[in-house]
Amino acid sequence: MTARSVRTITTCRSCGGTLAVPFCDLGDQPVANDFVSPARAGEPDARYRLRVMVCADCRLAQLDTIVDASTIFSDYAYLSSVSTSWLAHARQASLTLAERQGLGPASFVVEVASNDGYMLRNFVAAGIPCLGIEPAANVAQRAEAAGVPTLVRFFGVATAAEVLALHRPADLVIANNVLAHVPDVNDFVGGLAALLAPAGLLAIESPHLVRLAEGLQFDTIYHEHYAYWSLMAMESLLRRHGLAVVDIVVLPTHGGSLRVMAMRAEAAPPPSPAVLAVRAEEARLGLDGDAWYAGFGPRIGAVIAALRDHLAAARARGETVAAYGAAAKGNTFLNAAGLGPADIVAVADANPLKIGTLLPGSRIPVVSPDALAALNPDAVLVLPWNIAEEIGGVLAGLGLVGRQLVTAIPRLTVRDIGA
Numbered sequence: 001m002t003a004r005s006v007r008t009i010t011t012c013r014s015c016g017g018t019l020a021v022p023f024c025d026l027g028d029q030p031v032a033n034d035f036v037s038p039a040r041a042g043e044p045d046a047r048y049r050l051r052v053m054v055c056a057d058c059r060l061a062q063l064d065t066i067v068d069a070s071t072i073f074s075d076y077a078y079l080s081s082v083s084t085s086w087l088a089h090a091r092q093a094s095l096t097l098a099e100r101q102g103l104g105p106a107s108f109v110v111e112v113a114s115n116d117g118y119m120l121r122n123f124v125a126a127g128i129p130c131l132g133i134e135p136a137a138n139v140a141q142r143a144e145a146a147g148v149p150t151l152v153r154f155f156g157v158a159t160a161a162e163v164l165a166l167h168r169p170a171d172l173v174i175a176n177n178v179l180a181h182v183p184d185v186n187d188f189v190g191g192l193a194a195l196l197a198p199a200g201l202l203a204i205e206s207p208h209l210v211r212l213a214e215g216l217q218f219d220t221i222y223h224e225h226y227a228y229w230s231l232m233a234m235e236s237l238l239r240r241h242g243l244a245v246v247d248i249v250v251l252p253t254h255g256g257s258l259r260v261m262a263m264r265a266e267a268a269p270p271p272s273p274a275v276l277a278v279r280a281e282e283a284r285l286g287l288d289g290d291a292w293y294a295g296f297g298p299r300i301g302a303v304i305a306a307l308r309d310h311l312a313a314a315r316a317r318g319e320t321v322a323a324y325g326a327a328a329k330g331n332t333f334l335n336a337a338g339l340g341p342a343d344i345v346a347v348a349d350a351n352p353l354k355i356g357t358l359l360p361g362s363r364i365p366v367v368s369p370d371a372l373a374a375l376n377p378d379a380v381l382v383l384p385w386n387i388a389e390e391i392g393g394v395l396a397g398l399g400l401v402g403r404q405l406v407t408a409i410p411r412l413t414v415r416d417i418g419a
Contacts, residue, residue, distance in 0.1 A: 004031070005068035006048055013227065014185050014237050017057030019064055023228075023293045024218055024300070026050040029335045031067060032222035032328035035357035035366065045361050050332075052221060052228065054293045060233035061209055061293070066183055067223045085390045087118060089253055090176075093205075094122035101172050101201055103128050110163065110170040110195055112155045112188075113178035117143030124148055131167065133159060138353075156184065160191035169197035176205040177254065180225040185237055193241045193264070202243065202262045206234070210282065211256025213292075216410040218300045218336070219329040219383075220255070230287050231278045234260060244268035248275050255386050304337045306412040307381075311343045319378035321406075323347040324391050326354045326366045330383025333408065335361040344381060348372035350394075369398055379404035380417070392417055 010019055030045035049065040103109065109123050114132025116139050123130040124147050132150040134140040140150040153159045173195050182188040192202055209230040212220060221228070235245055246268050249259040258278065262268070286292045314321050323330065326349040334344075339362055346367045349355060354366045372380070380395055382388045385407045392405050401418035 004046065004048075007066050008049075009064055009066060012055035012058060012060055013062060013183065014060045014233065015055060015058040015240075017055040019053035019062070020056040021054035021290050021293050022297065023052040023054050023061050024221060024297045025052075026218065026221060026300075026332065026336050029222070029332065030360035032224060032331040032360065034360040035326070035354055036360060036363065037357055041358055041363065047361075048223060050221065050223065054290075055233075058233050058236040059230060059287055060236075061228040061230070063221075063223065063226050065223075066226065083387055083390065085387050086253075089251075090119040091122050093176075093203075093259070094119055094126075097172055097174070097201070097203055098123070098126065098128065103171060105129070107171045108168055108197075109172045109174070111174040111176070112192065113175065113181065114143060114148065114150060115139055117146045117148030117150065119174065119176065120148045121146055131163065133163070155191055156187035157191045157194060160194040163195060169200060170195045171197050171200050173200065173202045175202070177207070177257075179204055179206050179229060179234070180227055183226055185227065186240070189237055189241045189243070193243055196264060198264060199267055200263070204234070204260045204262070205251065205253070205257055206260070207254045208250075208256050208258045209233075210285065210287070213296050215255050216299055216303055217255045217329075218296075218303070219333040219409060222328050222332045224328060230282055231258065231260065231275075232282050232287050238262050239265075242266075245271060245275055247272040248278055250274070250278070253386070300336075303409060303411070304333075307333075307408040308337055308339070310406070310412055310414075311339070314379060315343065320345055320375065321379045321381060322372055322375055322377035323364070323381040323383050324369075324372065324395065325349060325382060325384035325387075326351070326357075326359060327384040329385075331359055331361060333383065334359065334364070340364060345377065346372060346375060347383065369394060373398035373400060376400075377403060379406050379414075381406045381408065385409050 028047040029050045030047050052061050053064045054061045105127050109130040111120050112133050114134045120130045120132050132148050133155050134150050135154045137152050140152045143150040206229045209228045242265050243262040244265040245262050247261040251257040323344050326347050341364050344364050346365050348369045355368050357366050382391050388407050396418040403417050404414050405417045407413050
């Protein structure tokens with residue numbers, strides 16, 4: 001595959017401190033969303049170091065090998081609207097935030113990394129003016145087709161100025177599951193701060209580093225995720241840009257996330273009890289020291305070994321194992337475990353941009369859900385374990401009731417589909 005621009009960093013992308021504390025090393029891996037066309041199946045994957053280090057000062061956990069973002073995100077294979085549970089989450093979040101801010105026809109909402117319009121469609125339906133900003137032109141076209149105004153840009157201070165020249169400041173700025181994807185977090189957050197109206201609200205959803213470590217979610221580490229956020233590290237970044245955290249909602253999404261809400265510091269009320277509670281948890285666990293981070297890496301090997309042993313036993317019994325969900329997290333797991341088509345015959349996905357390709361590294365073919373059902377596997381490994389219940393329902397609807405449903409994180413679990 002075509003190699004990308006890559007660089008190694010030794011200082012924190014947020015505060016400039018030294019990357020001194022190891023957190024996790026997953027070796028050399030391909031870019032997780034580099035799906036391979038059959039015509040290119042004979043070409044080797046470009047692989048890059050996948051290692052997380054922690055800043056000695058602000059405690060931001062981050063990759064120390066940076067793969068060029070413009071080539072990852074300009075033509076993107078992830079569609080937010082594929083997951084029905086995520087659509088439901090986005091709708092509820094839209095209603096909650098609109099009510100909190102008292103939004104109406106005279107308001108203005110901006111979502112950064114708006115994907116296919118999965119969230120802003122709710123504001124469009126409510127008659128609330130909005131704008132999506134999305135770097136992937138192929139995905140932005142889907143948003144526009146759904147009636148969501150979308151600007152195709154990478155976001156930062158310059159893009160914020162462009163938006164402000166055409167629109168007024170935003171009463172609500174949304175940044176869902178994007179902060180991890182940003183190489184230059186100061187340019188990005190500087191842009192978010194610039195967009196905010198004086199009493200505007202910034203809502204950032206991000207997986208919580210504490211839950212990642214607690215749930216052994218090492219598969220959420222991949223080259224698109226440059227950083228892994230604690231509240232401690234996020235508040236440090238926001239403060240440098242004149243923003244203060246005022247409230248938090250603890251969410252179950254993506255294995256455990258935070259919706260961090262911030263305002264301009266001069267307009268911000270005191271932090272809510274929810275903010276104080278998360279700060280206290282991180283302090284109690286010791287996120288300001290080194291030992292908590294050092295304990296994560298050694299626990300990964302047992303998770304990988306358990307799945308490899310399970311698949312080897314299934315193969316010895318002559319059983320067929322398939323997978324569901326050609327998710328980036330699954331590609332990290334499969335490559336860390338060294339698995340391939342001999343272990344898993346195919347992976348199904350509802351995303352039309354992925355069907356007919358091969359997974360990067362493992363080269364397992366991606367098929368439609370109906371094609372998976374036709375294979376009639378004895379077991380299905382759910383790679384996006386965070387929506388395992390949703391996928392179990394899909395598999396039951398495909399006629400696979402009674403087959404095994406397998407998840408591997410945080411520990412190997414096996415149950416019957418439809419049970």
